[in-house]
Amino acid sequence: MKITYSIIAPIYNEIDNLPELHRRVKEVMDSAGEPWELILVDDGSTDGSTEKIRELARLDKTVRPVIFARNFGHQVAITAGWDYARGDAIIIIDADLQDPPEVILDLARKWKEGFEVVYAVRGEREGESWFKKFTAAVFYRLIHWITDVKIPVDTGDFRLMDRKVVNVLRQMKERHRFPRGMSAWVGFRQVGVEYKRAARVAGVTKYPFNKMLKLALNAITSFSYFPLQVATYFGFISAGVAILAIPLVIYMRIMGSGAFFGQATTLIAVLFLGGVQLISLGILGEYIGRLYDEAKGRPLYIVSEAPDEK
Ligand code: UDP
Numbered sequence: 001m002k003i004t005y006s007i008i009a010p011i012y013n014e015i016d017n018l019p020e021l022h023r024r025v026k027e028v029m030d031s032a033g034e035p036w037e038l039i040l041v042d043d044g045s046t047d048g049s050t051e052k053i054r055e056l057a058r059l060d061k062t063v064r065p066v067i068f069a070r071n072f073g074h075q076v077a078i079t080a081g082w083d084y085a086r087g088d089a090i091i092i093i094d095a096d097l098q099d100p101p102e103v104i105l106d107l108a109r110k111w112k113e114g115f116e117v118v119y120a121v122r123g124e125r126e127g128e129s130w131f132k133k134f135t136a137a138v139f140y141r142l143i144h145w146i147t148d149v150k151i152p153v154d155t156g157d158f159r160l161m162d163r164k165v166v167n168v169l170r171q172m173k174e175r176h177r178f179p180r181g182m183s184a185w186v187g188f189r190q191v192g193v194e195y196k197r198a199a200r201v202a203g204v205t206k207y208p209f210n211k212m213l214k215l216a217l218n219a220i221t222s223f224s225y226f227p228l229q230v231a232t233y234f235g236f237i238s239a240g241v242a243i244l245a246i247p248l249v250i251y252m253r254i255m256g257s258g259a260f261f262g263q264a265t266t267l268i269a270v271l272f273l274g275g276v277q278l279i280s281l282g283i284l285g286e287y288i289g290r291l292y293d294e295a296k297g298r299p300l301y302i303v304s305e306a307p308d309e310k
């Protein structure tokens, strides 16, 4: 059967959200009146979500489970969804219902108008701590400012993409992935639709601060050399300061000033430069580690159970 809409939901310990997710997606998609499928990618859940997904798939043939051998991360789960989706339009949605399934219809409307990427923009956010909102706001703006690709701000992974776009994305095999950036990078006709991001229905966020930081690093390193350039700028600045300071200090000494006697000045200069050098090395290391990961060429994910037909 020809499928129009593939809805992909990555699942990591979302047992209490699954029945509600299935119910609401079904309600919305049945009202759209075109064939659809719901791909539930189990990203190594340990709370029984896996069994729940199997059960949903047994009861409803529109549900197609992809079960990972372990936790590979949200971005990789989305990627697996792309690989298994058969629809003409592919929609990524969070399993915790923070992205209301009803919005899919708005996205689909824009797709029918001819847009190939319709991303959902978070107008308001409900039920999240100020810390989460603040770090998210900084994150989106930083990424927008630093990266070479203009990734829309306040936009998560909730979006609809045309088959054409997903076919291109499937050829992008990078390991440290940032799907929002990737889908901005490919081009095509893109448009945003504003929505109100709801609170989680059940459970807690799977994105603590350290994971957010990792995601930010992936986003920045995948889409820009800015951190490497910062090291270069710092080098020029400190060399420039030194060149200016040398004649100045010699002059002050000749004039009998004691301003630059003592160890403190030397110590501060050494510590400062040492610090800058170590940070630069660390930045280089981030890029080299990523190169190493790419060179290994391991599979992006391992499935333990998946539908036969890709
Ligand atoms: N998720 C996943 N693997 C992970 C972490 C999260 O598949 O390692 C899924 C999670 O189940 C949810 C989505 O990614 O469907 C977004 O996660 P979450 O709601 O915790 O993030 P937040 O909305 O708090 O940023």
Ligand code: MG
Binding pocket: 094, 096, 098, 200, 205
């Ligand atoms: Mg969430």
